[in-house]
Amino acid sequence: MRSQHSKNVGPSDILLPSxxxxxxxxxxxxxxxxxxxxxxxxxxxxxxxLDEERGARVG
Known part of the structure; x- marks a missing residue:
């Protein structure tokens, strides 16, 4: 089993608050x-x- 921090595991999008x-x-x-x-x-x-994603929504 690979470690989460292995160089072979690519990082995905990380959602941050602001x-x-x-x-x-x-x-x-x-x-x-x-x-x-x-x-x-x-x-x-x-x-x-998150604060940018909320403002980017098109209605």
Whole structure:
């Protein structure tokens, strides 16, 4: 069985609450970085933010 943090396991989209804070820690690889990023600078996980997704809905 593979570890969740194995290099062969690709990270999926990570849903985060908001860009309201200045830094975050990637829940996949535990790398600290600024919230202005849309992807993790280490593992490439895509960051999605709840507050932006709510505002992006088309009615």
């Amino acid at each position: 860009r309201g804070v200045k830094t975050l820690t990637c829940p996949h690889c535990w790398t600290a970085q600024r919230t202005e990023r849309d992807f993790c600078c280490r593992c490439g996980a895509a960051f999605r933010y």
